[in-house]
């Protein structure tokens with residue numbers, strides 16, 4: 289017969305209250321931490337994915353189609369500029385890596401299987417897509433091959449049709465938490481074919497374009513010893529009809545708002561944490577206080593202070609363990625189940641940590657709640673063993 | 687084992703008249719002999735419970751010492767004193783002392799289960815005590831289902847379970863009828879006859895017949911009863 293266990297079982301209301309308290313506490317701690325780290329990881333992924341210091345787009349693109357809506361939020365869109373600009377930029381000082389990309393949005397009906405953003409890259413020079421692609425595909429993309437983002441309902445071996453051209457799905461990208469997850473990638477030859485076909489069918493806004501002679505964006509990493517800012521200014525001054533932007537600046541707005549959100553959530557977690565600790569402490573104190581006389585009786589029978597402390601602590605552990613496992617489980621299920629909704633709700637990339645890290649976090653938040661319970665119990669145990677037993681038996685002392 | 691108090695004194699920090707301290711027990715020497723039933727009577731508020739609690743190691747005296755056999759109770763560290771009390775001192779405190787999440791039987795078994803597992807001998811002894819105290823039918827109940835007198839008898843059984851060499855009972859018959867009172871007195875007397883040092887505090891006049899030694903207390907001073 290275990291006294292702590294019996295106390296927990298025979299007092300269902302008190303036990304339920306403590307369970308709910310610890311569950312809420314661990315839900316807040318675990319859920320909040322997951323949310324913050326998901327946001328931060330998403331941002332990191334966005335940074336890595338942009339992977340270039342400078343992005344050059346046609347000047348009209350800055351105003352005509354919202355650049356950020358295409359590049360950061362992944363709304364399908366496209367724009368073109370003459371590829372002589374690419375050559376011109378390449379000739380400037382301070383250019384380290386440079387590669388062009390080609391955009392095309394597939395239509396929502398008829399000739400296309402799904403409406404997505406199609407991005408063409410140049411395998412010879414690319415430094416932003418290939419590093420990602422290599423994680424899931426180590427062959428060479430042939431003409432007509434495409435790679436699909438993680439969220440798309442297509443798998444290697446499938447065939448997708450764009451503007452009447454059958455494309456073979458060669459690979460599927462790992463999850464990035466960015467709009468890459470809902471885009472399709474292909475190499476320069478294929479994209480030129482697709483653009484050409486869209487023009488032939490009269491389904492491209494840029495009628496009269498020669499697909500062989502345009503690019504959509506130019507991505508640049510600056511050479512050692514140059515700052516992105518001076519290279520960017522150089523391009524804006526010397527190359528006509530283009531707009532160069534620092535990618536860092538494009539995402540810094542997001543980054544700042546994300547940092548703000550993380551800070552707020554961090555403060556909230558801390559507040560919930562402190563509040564939860566205080567409430568737990570109060571709850572335990574009250575639950576022990578109410579039974580002060582019973583604990584005094586145990587002393588009369590010969591329970592040492594250590595024994596009392598261990599009984600109170602066992603009670604705290606029993607309820608704390610169940611409560612925090614419940615709360616942490618809810619947080620995990622919630623985050624895993626609603627991560628897409630969360631990402632859409634906050635309009636930012638959201639990427640949960642891996643299984644191992646998540647498990648570690650879950651264990652830590654359970655341990656943290658247990659620690660709070662133990663602390664509260666220790667305080668209570670100390671309070672009842674401090675006073676002479678006879679005084680507790682008399683009544684309202686302690 | 688004799689229980690001896692030497693120059694025992696207790697003050698409470700309470701206003702009385704001009705003084706800030708209230709002396710509940712005047713310095714006193716006292717021995718509760720093994721094998722005898724000592725009955726302590728006296729008016730309400732005279733300090734009987736205070737004395738009994740100090741003798742049981744539950745209330746630190748302002749001055750003086752308590753010796754159980756050779757052991758000086760208030761010199762022992764908490765762990766040793768608790769173990770000593772568990773094994774050698776049975777106490778029936780004034781008032782209710784049930785643990786409400788345990789059954790009556792589990793309550794009675796507590797002195798044993800606190801330190802280990804209840805063996806058959808202990809369970810057998812519970813049956814014997816319950817029979818003597820007429821609470822056998824209640825063993826499976828929870829304390830919330832018992833009357834005041836039944837709870838009192840449960841506490842008596844619990845104190846007697848380990849067959850303590852020292853037994854301290856604070857008004858153990860206060861809520862019992864005459865017949866049951868006689869029963870309890872006989873049981874205490876028997877414990878003394880088997881070698882325990884028994885101290886019983888009571889207002890009950892019929893205790894006098896059973897007493898080997900009769901003491902009375904008045905304003906913190908003990909006297910052999912003259913009546």
Ligand SMILES: Nc1ncnc2c1ncn2[C@@H]1O[C@H](COP(=O)(O)OP(=O)(O)OP(=O)(O)O)[C@@H](O)[C@H]1O
Nearest residue numbers: 679698699700710729730731732733734735736737
């Ligand atoms: N913790 C305390 N603080 C202050 N005064 C106390 C305290 N405990 C007891 N007293 C006082 O000490 C005196 C003796 O109390 P005690 O409980 O020993 O009386 P008693 O003889 O057992 O009385 P009763 O027969 O009513 O049980 C009382 O006047 C009481 O008010």
Ligand SMILES: [Mg+2]
Nearest residue numbers: 734735736780
């Ligand atoms: Mg009393």
